[in-house]
Amino acid sequence: MWIVLAVLAVVLLMQVFTSSEGYKKVDTSKVVQAIAQNHVQSAELTTGDEQNIKIELKSGQEIEGKTKVQAGYIDGQGENLADTLQDKVASGDLEGGYTVSPKSQNPFVGMLLTILPLLLIIVVFLFLMNQMQGGGSRVMNFGKSKAKLISKDTPKTTFADVAGSDEAVEELHEIKEFLQEPGKFQAVGAKIPKGVLLYGPPGTGKTLLARAVAGEAGVPFYSISGSDFVEMFVGVGASRVRDLFEQAKANAPAIVFVDEIDAVGRHRGAGMGGGHDEREQTLNQLLVEMDGFDVKGGVILIAATNRPDILDPALLRPGRFDRQIAVDRPDMQGRLEILKVHQKGKPVAPDVDLGAVARRTPGFTGADLNNVLNEAALLAARGNAKLIDNKFLDEAIDRVVAGPQKRTRIMSDKEKMITAYHEGGHALVAAASPNSDPVHKVTILSRGRALGYTMVLPEEDKYSTTRNEMLDRLAYMMGGRAAEELVFHDPTTGAGDDIEKATGTARAMVTQYGMTERLGAIKFGSDQSEPFLGKEMSHQRDYSEEVAGLVDEEVKKLIETAHNEAWEILVENRDVLDNLVLELLEKETLNKEELAEIFRPVVKRPARPAWTGSARRTPSTRPPVSVPVKNVQLANGSGENGPTTSLEKIISTEPGDRPTAE
Ligand SMILES: Nc1ncnc2c1ncn2[C@@H]1O[C@H](COP(=O)(O)OP(=O)(O)OP(=O)(O)O)[C@@H](O)[C@H]1O
Numbered sequence: 001m002w003i004v005l006a007v008l009a010v011v012l013l014m015q016v017f018t019s020s021e022g023y024k025k026v027d028t029s030k031v032v033q034a035i036a037q038n039h040v041q042s043a044e045l046t047t048g049d050e051q052n053i054k055i056e057l058k059s060g061q062e063i064e065g066k067t068k069v070q071a072g073y074i075d076g077q078g079e080n081l082a083d084t085l086q087d088k089v090a091s092g093d094l095e096g097g098y099t100v101s102p103k104s105q106n107p108f109v110g111m112l113l114t115i116l117p118l119l120l121i122i123v124v125f126l127f128l129m130n131q132m133q134g135g136g137s138r139v140m141n142f143g144k145s146k147a148k149l150i151s152k153d154t155p156k157t158t159f160a161d162v163a164g165s166d167e168a169v170e171e172l173h174e175i176k177e178f179l180q181e182p183g184k185f186q187a188v189g190a191k192i193p194k195g196v197l198l199y200g201p202p203g204t205g206k207t208l209l210a211r212a213v214a215g216e217a218g219v220p221f222y223s224i225s226g227s228d229f230v231e232m233f234v235g236v237g238a239s240r241v242r243d244l245f246e247q248a249k250a251n252a253p254a255i256v257f258v259d260e261i262d263a264v265g266r267h268r269g270a271g272m273g274g275g276h277d278e279r280e281q282t283l284n285q286l287l288v289e290m291d292g293f294d295v296k297g298g299v300i301l302i303a304a305t306n307r308p309d310i311l312d313p314a315l316l317r318p319g320r321f322d323r324q325i326a327v328d329r330p331d332m333q334g335r336l337e338i339l340k341v342h343q344k345g346k347p348v349a350p351d352v353d354l355g356a357v358a359r360r361t362p363g364f365t366g367a368d369l370n371n372v373l374n375e376a377a378l379l380a381a382r383g384n385a386k387l388i389d390n391k392f393l394d395e396a397i398d399r400v401v402a403g404p405q406k407r408t409r410i411m412s413d414k415e416k417m418i419t420a421y422h423e424g425g426h427a428l429v430a431a432a433s434p435n436s437d438p439v440h441k442v443t444i445l446s447r448g449r450a451l452g453y454t455m456v457l458p459e460e461d462k463y464s465t466t467r468n469e470m471l472d473r474l475a476y477m478m479g480g481r482a483a484e485e486l487v488f489h490d491p492t493t494g495a496g497d498d499i500e501k502a503t504g505t506a507r508a509m510v511t512q513y514g515m516t517e518r519l520g521a522i523k524f525g526s527d528q529s530e531p532f533l534g535k536e537m538s539h540q541r542d543y544s545e546e547v548a549g550l551v552d553e554e555v556k557k558l559i560e561t562a563h564n565e566a567w568e569i570l571v572e573n574r575d576v577l578d579n580l581v582l583e584l585l586e587k588e589t590l591n592k593e594e595l596a597e598i599f600r601p602v603v604k605r606p607a608r609p610a611w612t613g614s615a616r617r618t619p620s621t622r623p624p625v626s627v628p629v630k631n632v633q634l635a636n637g638s639g640e641n642g643p644t645t646s647l648e649k650i651i652s653t654e655p656g657d658r659p660t661a662e
């Protein structure tokens with residue numbers, strides 16, 4: 001490319017220089033006039049490609065302040081001009097005479113113009129060849145990893161910067177020790193994993209952990225994102241992989257970090273068009289590199305993903321990513337510790353209880369919590385406050401959950417009223433359901449895309465959900481729609497998001513959790529994940545039409561029942577609902593205490609009949625064991641899925657107020 005550009009530049013320069021310097025371009029009429037008035041000393045007529053007349057004026061004469069000027073002329077004029085000039089020479093008025101030079105294009109330029117397209121084609125061809133060979137250094141150095149794609153540094157991060165992920169840190173300690181003192185491990189023949197896979201939801205600190213390992217061991221940290229690997233041009237991805245490892249090996253001991261490895265490491269053959277695609281090549285290259293790792297080489301690959309389930313099994317074989325570490329959403333204690341880490345340097349008011357913030361943020365990741373503190377600090381600064389107080393933290397949590405308040409969105413009174421009833425419906429149904437989490441907040445202030453929202457929060461982190469809790473949640477989700485129908489006899493689009501979430505939950509109950517009698521405790525379809533826990537849903541049906549029909553029927557039945565339950569609660573407590581709406585319209589946001597006061601007259605709906613999973617099984621005559629909630633100590637690791645995120649428990653009036661946890 002540079003060669004081509006240089007050639008072009010030369011051509012342009014030559015064009016400029018061969019054209020007459022020192023002659024000012026003027027109107028043709030002025031030149032003709034000057035000739036007619038015998039003001040011309042000498043003239044030079046160019047014919048051919050470039051029809052041009054240059055004249056030098058007699059001393060004392062000038063055109064536009066110049067004594068040397070030029071002008072163009074049109075085809076037929078040339079002969080006339082020559083005749084005129086000849087006459088002037090004959091009459092002695094053109095003392096300097098004139099010359100005529102039939103000028104064609106500069107031969108060099110002509111040659112270049114023919115060669116140039118050819119040159120371009122050759123260059124493009126070479127480029128493509130180069131890509132196809134997957135060779136970074138074969139022809140030219142295209143494909144050499146660009147500095148911005150691979151970043152290298154020696155991080156200052158330490159394990160102390162990572163809070164609430166003690167298990168993961170412990171596992172990584174060993175890696176750090178190996179990087180520091182490989183000899184110690186080699187002496188006793190210990191085998192160190194070549195690759196470590198960190199998996200868990202986004203924002204849980206996987207990158208942070210990887211950097212901390214490098215920081216603690218004091219080794220360089222190379223990082224690249226999986227999606228950068230997969231490039232448009234064939235082969236670049238593979239060459240990037242090779243290049244990355246070459247660099248790392250040259251600077252060993254080192255850590256290579258590949259973020260979003262699922263972008264390259266998907267099941268092979270699952271790519272678009274059925275297979276042999278770029279991603280596959282890149283993955284193969286990655287596997288080759290990993291196999292080629294010499295343990296003494298001291299390069300350790302750490303990869304991160306949110307979707308371990310879609311990784312190519314080849315990546316998980318022994319000798320590759322044989323160490324897999326789950327990085328989960330932090331529990332309450334973890335959240336508190338993370339908050340403490342990020343609170344450093346942010347002055348908080350003395351009455352702020354970070355423990356209370358941790359309690360209010362189940363399902364938040366480290367990144368979310370960092371965000372909360374940062375938002376709170378921004379709000380404090382905007383309010384010219386010196387300290388971050390509870391008010392700012394409160395608003396910051398809401399912002400992280402649902403986006404900033406929309407003060408500019410002006411709702412009509414009618415819409416406000418509908419929103420109030422809709423949110424009121426959710427809140428009231430939650431309050432009257434025996435297995436629902438308490439209502440934490442209701443607001444009709446717009447936030448993000450939501451017109452209003454209701455937030456229920458568990459008293460503490462939860463790692464599983466009972467069938468009754470799910471049924472109550474379905475009723476809660478339908479509460480908004482039911483209120484609209486009950487009060488206005490005409491529902492709105494505002495319930496779209498509720499309906500979508502409720503359907504997802506109901507479907508999961510039927511096909512994944514075995515929570516209906518008719519279909520039993522069988523998993524139908526190959527969901528890669530559970531929508532209920534806020535993960536990405538990719539439902540693949542691999543059951544018969546008949547079963548599909550049954551599933552749909554059961555889903556419909558669950559939703560219908562929930563809708564009815566919600567309706568009944570609202571009818572029974574209509575006074576409370578109206579009262580709640582009045583308060584909402586007046587105050588716009590109601591907190592836990594205010595809500596408790598309004599909900600005082602509400603009688604909880606009775607418990608559902610005992611569930612045995614089948615009509616053929618008779619329930620035990622013994623009463624169900626009730627567990628004292630406060631004393632349940634969760635065994636380590638029982639929270640495999642992490643606490644359910646609070647985010648999707650926020651029911652908003654419009655869909656997609658914020659991409660939730662997925
Ligand atoms: N356990 C934690 N302790 C302290 N801070 C954390 C923790 N987890 C996350 N954070 C904060 O969140 C930020 C983002 O985390 P990080 O980028 O490491 O997440 P990630 O899991 O790699 O996310 P992604 O999957 O999106 O790449 C960190 O820079 C840090 O400020």
Ligand SMILES: [Zn+2]
Nearest residue numbers: 480498652653
């Ligand atoms: Zn709703």
